[in-house]
Amino acid sequence: MELADRAVGLLLSVISLSIFTYYTFWIVILPFVDSDHFVHKYFLPQEYAIFIPxxxxxxxxxxxxxxxxxxxxxxxxxKA
Known part of the structure; x- marks a missing residue:
């Protein structure tokens, strides 16, 4: 059972880190990128950065x- 717990912990850590990285890039770095750059199509509009959390x-x-x-x-x- 210990191996399954470690696998679940690793999976949760990877998911959390990827969400944190995506959100950080979306909020901190993306406003400084030109609006016609191709990377903008991978992110939602900025309003959702507040609504979703x-x-x-x-x-x-x-x-x-x-x-x-x-x-x-x-x-x-x-109790009996």
């Missing part, structure tokens, strides 16, 4: 709130 954060907070509410309202089992 905000919506993801709101969805995460909603999910966590629902989960915490479910755990708090779940009936407790009595």
């Amino acid at each position: 905000v919506y993801a954060g709101v969805a995460l907070i909603c999910f966590l709130s629902i989960f915490i509410g479910y755990v708090m309202l779940k009936p407790k089992k009595k």
